[in-house]
Amino acid sequence: MASEEELFASVDALLEEEPQLPSPAERARLREAAGITQARLAVALKTSTQSIKNWENGRSEPKEPRLSAYQRLLKGWAAKHPAHSAPTTPAPGAVPITVPQPEPAPKAFTGPAAPEAEAGAPVKAPAVPAAPEPAARPAARPVTSSRRPAAKKAAMPAADPRFPHGPLAVLDGDGSAYGVDGIVLDCPATTIPDLVEWTLRESGLGAAKLHRYGKDFDPLIVLTAAAAVKFGLPERLEGHEQRRSLRLPEDHPVVKQVLKARWQLTQRGFGPWARIYRKAQGRERQCVQLAILSWDALDERSWPGVAEMTPADIARVLGVYAQRAITPRGSTAVSGLELMTALRPPTRAVRDEATGNWVPGPNPGSLGTDPMDPAPPEATPEHPVVVQSGWTGGFLNEEAYQWVRPVDTLSDEECLLPYAVGLDLNTAFLAAASRLVVGLSAPDHFHTPTFNPKIPGSWLVDLSHVELDPRLPSPFTPDGTRPTGPAWYQTHTVAYAQELGYNVQPIEAYLRRETGAYLDPWHDRLKTAYVDTLADLGVTRDLDDRAFLAAMEQHKQVDPALAAVLTAIKATVKGGVGKLRERPQGRHYRDGERWPALERPTWRPDIRAAVISKARVNMHRKLLNMSRMTGLFPLAVLSDCVVYPSPGASPLDFLPYAASGKPQPGGFRLGPTPGLAKLEGVQEMSWAVDLMEQGLNPARHIKGGDAVLDEGE
Template sequence: MPTQDELFAAVDALLEEEPQLPPPAERARLREAAGITQSRLAQVLKSTLQTVKNWENGRSEPRPPRLQAYQRLLEGWAAKYPKTSTTTVPGPAAGPVPETFASPVQQPAPVPAEQPTPSPAAPAVAPVAVPAVAPQREPAPMASPAASRGPATKTASAKAAVDPRFPHGPLAVLDGDGSAYCAGGVVLDCPATTIPQLIDWALTESGTGAARLHRHGKDGDPLIVLTAPAAVKLGLPERLEGLEARRSLRLPDDHPVVKQITKARWQLTQRGFGPWPRIYRPAKAGQRQCVQLAILPWDALDARSWPGVADMEPADIARVLSTYAERVITPRGSTAVCGLELMTALRPPTRAVKDDSGAWVSGHNPGSLGTMPVDPAPPEAPAEHPVAQGWTGGSLDEEAYQWVRDVELLSHDECVLPFAIGLDINTAFLAAAARLPVGLSGPEHVQRPRFDKKIPGSWYVDLSHIELDPRLPSPFTPTGQRPQGPAWYQTHTVAYAQELGYNVQPAEAYLRRETGAYLDPWHDRLKTAYIDTMADLGITSDLDDHPFLAAMEHHKQTDPGMAAVLTAIKSTVKGGVGKLRERPQGRHYRDGERWPALERPTWRPDIRAAVISKARVNMHRKILKTAEATGLYPLAVLSDCVVYPSPGQSPLDFLPYTTSGKPLPGSFRLGCTPGLVKVEGVQEMPWAVDLMEQGLNPARHIKDGHDAVLQGGE
């Protein structure tokens, strides 16, 4: 039996816990019974009207010191206006009382959200403590015409239940009137008039953020997107002028806003206060405090990756960015940056492990690239890299196709065909990343190795003896020209030569013995995001060829917001792969110096080469299969676009099919999933021949035709 002292100690401990507030509906009933408006209550508690609304509908909970004051007020009202009595409102009410608030039925009390225990391996990744929230939320209607457009086959709101720590989604878009637009049409009141106040609001009251994508990772920080009026209201210039390049956009250190941040003991990352400033305080006791801003008038959203989004209404911007954040990752910069960040978020470099003494320490997460950068082999490095200085042994040239067939190799039968049709492979690099083994360790130099297609690496081998049909591009060079002698090739390129039946005898190689499918979760998440967004635009994988072609003609007009998400997803794929070999920037750089990107574990030109090599080989395999089945040969290839002569205006007029009406296995196939193809453009055949005679690539211009040639050239 417990003693009296033990029981008293337990009771005292219970009394010292944070006060438990009545259910949200009861809070509203008590306030209405007292005749106090929400605005008046917000004024007394020195809060905002929207915050009080959130307390009364269960979206968020007050925190100290307002918590104790609010509790005391509610207890006083509860003594005056018990639920069992019939109350008479002594003063004018704010308006009709919502039925849900007037109901005397008890609702479950909101339970404070459980915070995950910070990993001892990486204490900085613990999420910021946010107000506890009820599991249900009632989003305000979003006054957005885009929200009602297009088929709602799959929407962001149809996903898993909202994380109670982040009830308002991953981000908020702030306008000049202090309204913050969040996911699901929720509109919050943001009283901040300075950047430090905005950061405090984002961390303590906004209820924004995102759950980690991997159990060893970290939660996504709140993203606050500033429209032009909001930026001006917070003391920022509407534009930054007089700078040489977009990447150098930043406020000077003596700008008043930067001084405000410093005075409030916040810090900026090394990139300073630019279009995507990141503001933080060093983590203490496992508590992470960090907010990402995106400043729209400073071109935070590149129109090439986010077409038309910066000019949308705030509610529509919130819808577009929230959808991307929920399907891909909360934006932290350009789509290229997001592509790279997504790799790390899905494959965190460390995890918590126990050492010999049983203590938790930071350890390597299997399958990741680790925390330390790895220098490439000399042939894999760009010419300016330190390891390439003095190297004369040749370089790895694994790039996407840029090939045009020699006009003299065009037959009369091809020239008299009326049309040229461009086929575009959906996210070709993403398709190539599926089940792609890459090196997880540094390179090992080997002399006269035996070729093994299972080992990622760079091989020095002579493929110039391989003779293919001159009407086809060579699969071994990005120009499509036959190799002139020994050269360095990535594993997939050499394996394809072996697949074609040729003997390969490498003279030397740089190989990586520790391997893994590092990009698999990256591929899976982006593939799902791509397919879901296509479904939002009315394009699903179950469409037959004719309905698919018809739907693709107008799918971008179905919902411009979701069309922008689709473009951003595609840019994330290409940009993320490109970031694996980010080159030095700035006119003051000198060859041989290290540049910041080299300090990232994800600076891996060998992985980029593996993706591009596999994508190029995949395309050549389909081109070869199509030629064998139809006798048709491409006019030109550019990256993931191939142009064919055609007897009709539809790809159905020349693509090979089996006798049962199914696409010929191994050839090009129409469809909306990564690796399948869609129509890039259709032009008349004389137009394509004319470009070829000028040495221009029809694949570059077939989408927009004559106007694109006049505007861009090569």
Template sequence: MASEEELFASVDALLEAEPLLPPPAERARLREMAGITQARLATALKTTTQSVKNWENGRSEPKEPRLSAYQRLLTGWAARFPRHGPPPPAPVPTTPLPTVQQPPIPEAPAAPEATEAAPGAPVKTPTVQVTRGQEQERPARPAATSRRPAAKRAAKPVGTDPRFPHGPLAVLDGDGSAYGVDGIVLDCPATTIPDLVEWTLRQSGLGAAKLNRYGKDSDPLIVLTAAAAVKLGLPERLEGHEQRRSLRLPVDHPVVKQVAKAKWQLTQRGFGPWARIYRKAQGRERQCVQLAILSWDALDERSWPGVTDMDPADIARVLGVYATRVITPRGSTAVSGLELMTALRPPTKAVQDPQSGNWVSGYNPGSLGTEPVDPAPPEATAEHPVVVNSGWSGGFLDEEAYQWVRDVDHLTGQEAALPWAVGLDLNTAFLAAAARLTVGLSAPDHFHHPQFNPKIPGSWLVDLSHIELDPRLPSPFTPTGERPTGPAWYQTHTVAYAQELGYNVQPIEAYLRRETGAYLDPWHDRLKTAYVDTLADLGVTRDLSDAEFLAAMERHKQVDPAMAAVLAAIKATVKGGVGKLRERPQGKSYKQGETWPALQRPTWRPDIRAAVISKARVNMHRKLNNMVKLTGLYPLAVLSDCVVYPSSGQSPLDFLPYAESGKPQPGGFRLGPTPGLAKLEGVQPMMWAVDLMEQGLNPARHIKGGSHDAVLDEGE
């Protein structure tokens, strides 16, 4: 008789087979019912219109990764536009789902999408609730509550996955209302943390499907308001700790004891602002719930501006949009950025053992695998065991973002006479740098006097001090913009740019990786789409003229504060995720040479972080150089992705290069809403900028009227 493992392996093999698509004619019907043109579908799937035509007339079939994406789209359309009559009724769940509160539906002809209900969701009929092990008949809650005005629209369907009819998360208030996405409100009877975990896993219908066929579903997230935390036995706030990330309940706290008594476990981080409560998986069913406690500063104001002060329904909307477009939060935006990399590039997949024929877990090509790899000594940090144990003294990579101010001695009188200093900010510059970025996937190999190859990712010891560039521009080889003074370690992109500028490079030494791949491509694609879609929700779309774009950006935060918060979180996810690739040790008790928890992750990869920053800095310098050729303008200062130019007017339109046709000149800075394009950062009088420069301060840091953070978060 086959074992349980063998049966699951066989089922996995079926699941991992290529997805089946409907017949070509049905594909065309579904697209037309959705009102989508072949050209628009081609753009979404990043292919050609002719390819879509071929798929719909049966001449060819899509290949991965478009195959899975196309099948997912068609499945969603099929649920919305069945061929004959209404869709079949959803199956009755074996575990009763909670009551769903909804505002009254206005008496008007319903649009087709308004008639659809979330799969398996008992919207109007009474349901059986399980409260602390005791079953009782419980009627549906009133359609409107004092906390949610009846004038709000009816809840729309959350998703098509029948396992998670109520979306990825809910915000629990003190009255037992759990606010989900799309206006759903669930009735949560839990009065203890173990009750809440059981309700979430057995009855809530919360969770999210995996982002990759080889990945794992996202665990449901419950966000606790201060009132909910107190009701469940938690303190409203935790005091006595110097750092927010150190907050956690003591091991003898009654709630921690309750969790242990109910045979649930906490991770090594304990019960803090982001607490994970789990049991060992049963078969293939994960048993894990993520909690976020708002009054314990789970949502950092820098990443989630204004969200903690919103009402629960709006918090659920913000986090729900983020979860749908990015990933269900599992901690800070930095943590979520790193988790997204792994979710999109899972380390393993099912492979067939050639000897036994059994399906086993194997390496997923293109991923970082399951085991961490030691960095090359110059890629590590000074406290890393590789450095301390080897006695390394050969220097380190210094691939960081720009922090450069032009020497006032190189400021011309003509420039100083201009009335304004105008700051341009590149949209998610690090995300733009991650596009089509080849990085190392394996451990580094050591070479002496290698020939430089711009296609091989790694670290090169090269002397670039002989290269003399215009002092009115920052050096592309150092984050300070100063000319190198001798041999130093550089990432491949920095050395390749020296070669691009026409200089001969002769590496002395190198640490290179044989296995390479575009590891960050799906991460880039998902975050780019999230960024562009969220800006569009705020009225900033790709079809705007440059003047219209500047006007839309000036007011976009006032259009919808909730979506503006989502946009801020997406940007923080990019910067924090890249920074997290080189997380430093934390805590006063740490001693050099000791390992720290982050080193146990395959995603502790300072070389990948260096590759992203190197490419971003090179991209910035290339644009600065092209601006000189196109306009004769030199920057006053650069800070990370922000550059300040002298200008005759208060708008970028006064100095950016345009052709006679009115179109932007290629190569320089261009305005627009996509990653890598620019927006206005701020405007100040020219004398204000000169005064800061004379003090050695950076105008780019302050031109917006506040501080401009150029540091990649390597903590949390």
């Protein structure tokens, strides 16, 4: 029998823990019951109205000191306005039954000839719960290895009782499985089927879903080279012309072991990222993801230096990434695409009116479960839609900038400036994804439509009459050259021509009736991941521009593990957008054949075009504003990097500032958030001019300074 003193000590320990808040829906109910608006609550808590909205739809959580104040307020309201229904928190181990509430159907437009209508208005997305705030993990299984823990622990989310040991583990050759928070488990498995069984039945690994209609994440086991050999796998896979084709042959003993134990492999086979599964039993998934380090599962470009780290530090890097972005499912590009679906599940539970049972139904705001063919101009030349129809009407060419300013437009004053300074926009594609309205339904074909900037789609229009300064790239082409006649453009590109004051008269268009901000939760989660990771590296939002530049100079040395996480987050953004238009692979492919990527609902080249179009337009708008505010013109642009001639070796020497010292709005601004700029590199002006005369792009080389003449620019 516990003594009163022991009980009081336990209770005091609970009281000292971080305040726990009611569910986001309950927070909104209590505020509305009290008759308080979001704006008034924001004033009381000295925060923004948007923050209150985020707390009430589950996109973010308050931090101290607002957390305690908010909790106190909610407790007071709860006492005055108790809920009439019983609590919905399930008992430990119970499976909660969620009865979904009806959501509004996506809005439709009445036709492109009515630009004043609310055409293509964004659809309000279902609430997306954010990752839980850091909290103490419940007692882990005994640490049975004396291996050292990670040098520095990153904050992990509150433990789900079903997954007490986090989302993943790195398995070494001696049977030690290194998890998050320094946890080390003993893994007795000696075969791959044994490893799968141990992972699912005993390890306590996995992660909770990111959306109420989504699925929990399968546990990830990362095998070191020694562990791979222990399980009978080759240390390296060789003999394939493409990395993506790496896999064990079907007659390999390990593959036979897996199949004999009645487990299955996906069509990708047993490669660097292998998925081993059985069909789900009821609601219980039976699937384990394996990543083999010595088979280059962690690409050096996306995970710099991670494969060479100790198992404990690898677990830390991947654990932070899993907490802030997603449990890795393959390359960062694959993970970026999977994150879109995890945050916008294609289906939700709906009641069948005939039987009264709950069945899967479409989830508003998602891309659905069925693949959708693009309009011919949105497709690639080898796509069946193009080949089978004999389409010859041209294609969208919405790509990132690769532009070098003509040397003959350089003035003597510019050439005499001592420096060329490169600016890089933070995750420009992510910034472009914010509040981006895209099509959710199949395209419809229209002839001579009236242009409507609210409708996402592809427009055939002649923009060759738009006159711009030759010292700036054209906003309508990736190479910056002026259009020579009618061409296909995404909505944002045409809207920018209209913004510049030019008349646009589309010849035809492929437009979508159902629209929504599909990428919003994806943007919000990755933006938070990027900003939080930079802050952990000492680059915070409160720094002035000079301090920001100084912090960026040494942020990678502060913590190489977190610097690798930052690189992976950036690669997740760029790769995820690229995956929306994955091309066929392999030398045996023939034009007109379907390839595996086409069977995904997320094969959406029109959404990729919308992101890139908006990013390129955003870049041109800043270039144009800079020329008007400072008289400066760029030397070159490469995607999200721009090079300017400068009187000094710092961006502070040419960026526009007001008399108060604040950055001028509209131009390039320094800072740590997506869309703001950082220093990419500095070289002598003569170096940049020399490259330009050779037809090379200084923006490609400004960081390192070296140029390769045969790189195919």
